[in-house]
Amino acid sequence: MMFDAxxxxxxxxxxxxxxxLATSGRTRSATLPEVPTVAESGVPGYEATIxxxxxxxxxxxxxxxxxxxxxxxxxxxNPEVRRAWGAxxxxxxxxxxxxxxxxxxxxIDKWARIVRISGAKAE
Numbered sequence: 411m412m413f414d415a416x417x418x419x420x421x422x423x424x425x426x427x428x429x430x431l432a433t434s435g436r437t438r439s440a441t442l443p444e445v446p447t448v449a450e451s452g453v454p455g456y457e458a459t460i461x462x463x464x465x466x467x468x469x470x471x472x473x474x475x476x477x478x479x480x481x482x483x484x485x486x487x488n489p490e491v492r493r494a495w496g497a498x499x500x501x502x503x504x505x506x507x508x509x510x511x512x513x514x515x516x517x518i519d520k521w522a523r524i525v526r527i528s529g530a531k532a533e
Contacts, residue, residue, distance in 0.1 A: 415460045416441055416499030434458040441499035461503060461517075463510055479507055 411431070416439050422428040423442060430445040436457045438447055448456040464482060466475055485491055486502035495502060505513060 413458070417495075420499050439499050440496065440501075461513075463514065475507055 413434060416433065419428060419430070420441055423430045423445075430442060432448045432451045433439045433442065433445050434448050434457065436447070436449075436459075438450075439445065448458075464478065466478065483504055486504045492502060503513075
């Protein structure tokens with residue numbers, strides 16, 4: 411058993427080389443709508459999402475950050491990009507700088523809490 415991202419596993423699932431038991435997002439994957447979520451499969455509230463974000467070093471001028479964000483917004487809004495990503499099971503979560511900062515902080519808090527509760531230790 412393993413967890414992996416839908417985009418890297420979708421072809422293995424579709425060809426029957428791998429059996430998908432569940433997806434880890436809050437809702438079912440549009441790419442694999444027949445596969446239930448972990449929450450639907452008996453673990454209420456379970457959600458784990460793989461995300462990618464672009465970050466710049468502290469002190470990067472605000473104008474540069476705004477430009478990068480605007481250009482990335484254009485790319486992720488492009489219908490061809492959305493279609494290609496969607497076919498792979500990826501969804502663009504386009505966010506502004508402040509919104510991404512809040513998202514990142516919340517994700518760090520979530521996983522820190524889970525590590526504390528689990529008692530996991532780095533070795």
